[in-house]
Amino acid sequence: MPNSCSRIWEIDFFRGIALLLMVVFHLIFDLTEFWGYKLNYMSGFWYYEGKLSAIMFMVIAGVSSTYGASSFRRGLTVFSWGMLITATTYFYNPQTFIRFGILHMLGSCMMLFSFTKHLRPGWLMVAGTAAIVCGQLAALLNFPSSLLLPFGITPFDFSSLDYYPLLPWSGFFLYGNAIGNVLYGEHYSSFTQPRWVQPFTVLGKYSLPIYLIHQPALLSFLYILHCFTNG
Numbered sequence: 001m002p003n004s005c006s007r008i009w010e011i012d013f014f015r016g017i018a019l020l021l022m023v024v025f026h027l028i029f030d031l032t033e034f035w036g037y038k039l040n041y042m043s044g045f046w047y048y049e050g051k052l053s054a055i056m057f058m059v060i061a062g063v064s065s066t067y068g069a070s071s072f073r074r075g076l077t078v079f080s081w082g083m084l085i086t087a088t089t090y091f092y093n094p095q096t097f098i099r100f101g102i103l104h105m106l107g108s109c110m111m112l113f114s115f116t117k118h119l120r121p122g123w124l125m126v127a128g129t130a131a132i133v134c135g136q137l138a139a140l141l142n143f144p145s146s147l148l149l150p151f152g153i154t155p156f157d158f159s160s161l162d163y164y165p166l167l168p169w170s171g172f173f174l175y176g177n178a179i180g181n182v183l184y185g186e187h188y189s190s191f192t193q194p195r196w197v198q199p200f201t202v203l204g205k206y207s208l209p210i211y212l213i214h215q216p217a218l219l220s221f222l223y224i225l226h227c228f229t230n231g
Contacts, residue, residue, distance in 0.1 A: 007205070008064075008067070008184060008187075008188070008189045009189055009191075009193040009197065009201050010189060010191060010193075011060055011063060011064055011204070012200070012201040012202075012203075012204030012205050013197045013200045013201050013204060014056060014060055014204070015056075015057070015060050015203075015204035015207050016199070016200035016201060016202070016203035016204035016207070017056065017200060018053050018056035018057050018060065018207075019053075019203050019204065019207050019210055019211070020200075020203070021049060021050075021052060021053035021056070022050070022053040022054075022057075022211070022214075023214050023218070024049065025041065025046060025049055025050035025053060026214065026215060026218060027218055028041050028046050029041050030215075030218055030219060030222060031222070034219065034222070035222060035226065054102055054164065054169075055172050057102065057106065057207075058102075058105075058106065058109075058169060058170075058172035058173050058176065059172050059173070059175055059176040059179065060176060061106050061109065061110065061173055061176060062109070062172065062173040062174060062175060062176020062177045062178075062179070062180060063176040063177070063179050063180035063183075063184065064176075064180070065109075065110055065113045065117075065173075065176070065177065065180065066117070066176075066177055066180030066181055066184060066185075067180060067184050067187040071110045071111070071113040071114070071117075072110065072111050072113070072114065074110055075106070075107045075108065075109070075110025075111035075112075075113070076107065076111060077107070078103050078106050078107035078110060078208070079103065079104055079107025079108060079111065080107070081103055081107075081208070081212060082098075082100075082101060082102075082103030082104040082107055083104070085098055085101065085103060086098050086099060086101075086104075089161055093161070095159060096159045096160055096161050097160070097161065098160055098161050098162045098163075099146060099149055099160055099163070100149050100150050100160075100163060100164065100165055101160070101161075101162035101163065101164055102162060102164045102169075103211075104150070104164070105150075105164040105165065105166060105169050105170065106173070108150065108166060108170075109166070109170050109173040113177070116174065116177060117177070119177075120181075121177075121178040121179075121181045121182050122178075124174050124175070124177045124178035124181070125174075125175065125178050127171075127174050128170075128171035128172065128173075128174030128175045128177075128178070129171060130171075131166070131167055131168055131169075131170050131171035131174060132168040132171035132172075133168070134152075134167045134168065135152045135165065135167035135168020135169070135171070136168060138151060138152035138153050138165070138167045138168075139152055141153045142154060142155060142156050143155060144156075146158075149163075149165060150165055150166050151165055151166055151167050152165035152166070152167040152168065
């Protein structure tokens with residue numbers, strides 16, 4: 001029997017899983033960059049673990065946009081937090097600061113949702129695939145300035161701590177739109193929520209604030225742990 005509710009629990013569940021994967025990836029990043037552990041997060045298992053987390057967030061954001069209200073307002077909020085992270089990381093390292101990271105990308109997709117929300121699922125899948133293909137082509141190009149960064153065309157010697165341009169990554173958001181239209185056209189969950197998923201759904205409900213505070217929390221924890229283990 002359909003479970004009519006203000007939130008769809010399985011979306012929060014998968015968002016919570018994506019959040020945990022992201023926290024683990026950033027723990028590996030911090031151990032490598034700040035504490036000298038030789039853990040390779042640029043290729044192999046940890047690289048793909050991080051990308052899985054990011055793609056899950058993109059697809060889930062696409063799904064939830066199809067049944068949520070005020071997608072533009074929510075997108076503007078997410079994009080604004082992305083700009084705050086841009087400013088913060090610039091003071092940390094002006095050479096590798098985040099100019100268009102995952103929050104910028106997700107916020108942009110949410111704000112642009114009004115242009116795609118009336119497309120049928122089949123066309124959304126086509127548009128998503130086209131975005132991914134175009135992104136692969138854009139990655140082969142360079143442009144002297146940073147004006148085209150949101151579209152996957154970078155300056156020479158570009159480097160950033162987090163970079164998720166609209167091309168190709170908006171393709172996964174569009175896939176999420178298609179999934180949302182097919183599965184959640186009536187705006188309710190079709191599954192009964194098991195008890196054991198509750199911790200994950202709670203995390204999923206508060207994914208944005210957890211995203212914003214998890215890195216300072218991780219770095220503080222590692223610093224305290226280092227102080228204790230080294231006297």
